[in-house]
């Protein structure tokens with residue numbers, strides 16, 4: 001299952017929708033990304049987000065704050081962005097330095113600008129199946145890739161989600177439930193994990209344990225969505241990126257499987273851009289184009 005190509009297609013559709021928005025409504029969606037500190041992985045993510053934001057024709061604002069930034073200073077920055085009408089989406093890159101309370105920061109973002117979908121108002125709307133929720137990006141990408149392989153109707157399929165994080169496991173479970181899947185949520189304390197996975201039509205692996213899902217965990221013909229991004233030592237003294245699934249083993253039995261890299265990863269940024277477009281349309285009372 002090619003996440004790179006699917007993400008490219010989605011970004012092309014978003015770019016076309018933004019063209020229309022500019023021409024018909026004189027609107028240009030804007031995304032503000034805030035990075036606190038110098039975590040190297042976060043710097044790479046933020047740079048990629050900024051580039052892809054500009055590529056689809058949105059306005060990109062980046063704020064790099066020093067690691068010593070206080071919680072109060074960060075809250076002031078968020079209040080400023082909440083009040084800025086040219087900013088439709090706000091993303092504060094996680095993890096934050098230890099002296100800053102992540103929950104307090106997430107809850108300070110205006111829910112209608114929370115393009116990560118982490119605010120309690122958005123997770124509550126997702127849970128209740130309400131319209132107008134901003135849905136977390138990686139879970140959206142997982143469901144899009146599952147549908148790309150299985151078609152739009154996932155009704156009655158048994159989905160096993162490994163992981164119960166607020167960023168992936170919980171929201172992807174809610175989305176799959178909305179699609180009328182039978183959803184089993186597994187985690188570090190689950191007994192008989194392999195046995196439960198073997199019953200799955202769809203496996204979503206989001207635990208952060210390299211190569212955990214093996215050949216005999218996968219039912220022949222199942223669809224495997226691998227959210228893991230783990231860096232491990234390779235034979236040649238270098239390192240390589242692997243998922244939570246042992247791709248080569250699982251690919252022998254699965255009907256469809258996402259690679260790492262090139263699977264879920266590229267979909268996350270594409271869905272972030274989609275959320276920024278959705279947020280901009282909602283804030284301006286404009287209908288979202290069908291193509292996205």
Ligand code: GUN
Pocket residue numbers: 091092093094095116137138167
């Ligand atoms: N850090 C790792 N993934 C994410 C994400 O999806 N959103 C934010 N804000 N930070 C992250």
